[in-house]
Amino acid sequence: MYVMKIVQQFVIVIMKEVLHVWSAFSQRKVSEGMIGSFSLNNSQKGSKKNKSIKQALSDLDYNVFGTAHSVPGLSPYKLLPLLVVSVFCSEIIIMFALHLFPALPTITEAFVDATMLLVILSPTFYFFHYRPLVAHYIQRKNIIDQLVESEEQLDLTLDAVNDGLWDWDFKAESIYFSPRWERMLGYEPGSIEPKVSSWDALIHLSDKKKVFRDLDDHLLGKSEYFESEYRMKTKYGDWRWILTRGKVVTRDLENTPLRAVGTNTDIHSRKVAEEGLQQREKDIRRLSWQLIESSEVESKRLAQDLHDDFGQLLTALKLGVEMIQNHQIKEEDELQFHCARLLGTVDRMAASLSHVCDNLRPVMLDDIGLIATLKWFVKDMEQQAGTVKINLESPADQKRLPPDVELVCFRICQEAINNALKHAAPTEINVKFRFGSKTATILISDNGKGFDLKKLKASETSHWGFGLLGMNERAAAVDGYVGIDSTPGKGTRVEVVLPVFID
Ligand SMILES: Nc1ncnc2c1ncn2[C@@H]1O[C@H](COP(=O)(O)OP(=O)(O)OP(=O)(O)O)[C@@H](O)[C@H]1O
Ligand SMILES: [Mg+2]
Structure with missing residues (x-):
């Protein structure tokens, strides 16, 4: 049992x-x-x-x-x-x-x-x-x-943080690049030789000094981490901004680095946006400086105009009135003659004043609208330029735009036409208006010399006036934008798109 x-x-x-x-x-x-x-x-x-x-x-x-x-x-x-x-x-x-x-x-x-x-x-x-x-x-x-x-x-x-991995073995003089590290630069995984020299060869020449200074600082123990932003060459030959962060994880008894690991992050978009912002900041600083300068010039010109033209006429008027007041004129006919002369002077004074005011802000713009004012301006410029043909093409339905938008349109057209006449020696300038439901588009093109806008922007020495900057700023002030397309020898196209909300 x-x-x-x-x-x-x-x-x-x-x-x-x-x-x-x-x-x-x-x-x-x-x-x-x-x-x-x-x-x-x-x-x-x-x-x-x-x-x-x-x-x-x-x-x-x-x-x-x-x-x-x-x-x-x-x-x-x-x-x-x-x-x-x-x-x-x-x-x-x-x-x-x-x-x-x-x-x-x-x-x-x-x-x-x-x-x-x-x-x-x-x-x-x-x-x-x-x-x-x-x-x-x-x-x-x-x-x-x-x-x-x-x-x-x-x-x-x-993958989620868009990072590539690297692992550097100092003794073996080799460095492991993760597939993401290589793909970031357009390479297939395994196509870059796992050597420090491969990494070195891809760094932009102008950034190399800084990158290796940052690296040396860390290897010598002067900094806790290695961190550097620099440009790397892609498989296709263009440059991408990369942020490398890393740290020595093993050292020998003499403090010599044996192994370092870290990541590469693609920061290209951020860098490009930052550069754009810096450029814009630079533009704004230059614009405000030019604004101060040009307001000085404008005040001087205004003073000159008033002095030379309006002032002379005023003096003539004063002398004429004094002559009548001092009974120097005995005959009725003579009096009539002098009165007519004085009235002529008053007319010229009115014209002179209106010219000065038009330069400050065209009064016509408020009275007869943008298209009619531009027609007057184009005719005036054509007469001054002599041989240049200026065509203005506008829709039959000439809508009125908000006053600030009309002024912006007028000033941009004025500057673009002035620029074409001043710099391009064209035979023809075309101004085309298009009204959409939400935007007004103006295209000003000339068949003149053209210019290299990129070169102009990049060069510190070449003349970059108030005109182009002012155009951009004026458009941006009413939430619009200006696009300039120009090729040397092939003329210039200035496209202005402005938002208009009219019922
Ligand atoms: N339509 C054009 N054709 C050829 N070059 C042009 C044209 N528009 C502008 N440019 C070039 O661009 C430069 C900058 O133009 P911008 O209007 O800013 O300055 P500006 O006309 O020289 O001076 P400002 O307008 O301040 O009197 C000009 O100096 C000229 O070289
Ligand atoms: Mg100009």
Whole structure:
């Protein structure tokens, strides 16, 4: 009866073990219960966050029989004496057992001895060898799974932040570039030789000095991180702004760097936007300076106009009136003659005043509208220019635009036509108006000399007047924009688009 119960318990234990081992292999990832069963305790599992995976694997391999076994701290060194003691104890038990059956033949004794030894030692082998090995296998598999998972996470993160990875081995004089690092510059992964010289060769010549100064500072321990913004050449020959950040992670006893790792970030769009802003700031500074200068010039010109023309006429008028007042004129006819002369002077004064005012702001603009004012202006300019033909094409439906927009249109057309006459020596200038539902578009083109706008903007020395800048600023003030397209020898096109919200 007792024997049956013992056998029953034994079978249950064996079946449980088989079940554990089978489910552990089939699931790979060990559940909490299984961890308890195989002693993969929480401290080991949690250690993945604190320890590097490489370290965890090497610890695991070293303590394969120790940490994996249900007896904590049992190292391979303790396992051998345990085995010797087990064999010794087993043999004593067998010797006693055989002693009870002295009549057995030697061959049977040897067979019983071997069988019993096997039976007694098998739990020892199972619990101290097979079970730890299974647990070790599962733990290793888990750690490798974590490694793959964290590598995937790193790849995804680097992809999301648009970063490429580099890893520099100073001893081997090689540098690993991640696929993203190479793709950032248009290269297929693996096509750049993993050498520092490959990186060096792609850096813009003007940025090299600064990049290597920043790098040296870090390698010599003067800065905590290496960080530099510079241009790199792409596969297609253009330049992209890159931000490199990195750090030496291993140094030898003499503090010589052994390994450095870091990232490359594509900051091209930000840099281009920054450069645009800087250029705009520069333009605005120059514009405000020109504004001050030109208002001085304008005041002088106004004073001159008033003095030379209006002032002279006023003096003539004063003299005429004084003559009448002093009764110097005796005859009625003579009086009539002088009065007519004085009225003529008054007319000329009115004309002179109107000319001055027109220069300040054309009064016609408010009275008769933009198109009619431009027609008058174009005719006036054509007369002054002599041989140049100026065509104005406007829609039949001449809508009135908001007063500020009309003034902006007029001033931009005035400047564009003036520029064409002043710089381009054209034979023809065309001004075309188009009204859309939300915008007014004006195109002023000439068939003159043309110019290189890029060169003009880039050059510090070439003349960059108030006119083009003023056009842009005037348009921007009413949320519009000006596009200038010019090629030397092929004339100039100035396109102005202004928003107009009229019902
Ligand atoms: N239609 C054009 N054809 C040829 N060159 C032009 C034309 N418009 C502008 N330019 C060139 O662009 C330069 C800048 O023009 P901008 O109107 O800003 O200055 P400006 O006419 O020289 O002086 P300002 O307008 O201040 O009196 C000119 O000096 C000229 O070289
Ligand atoms: Mg000009």
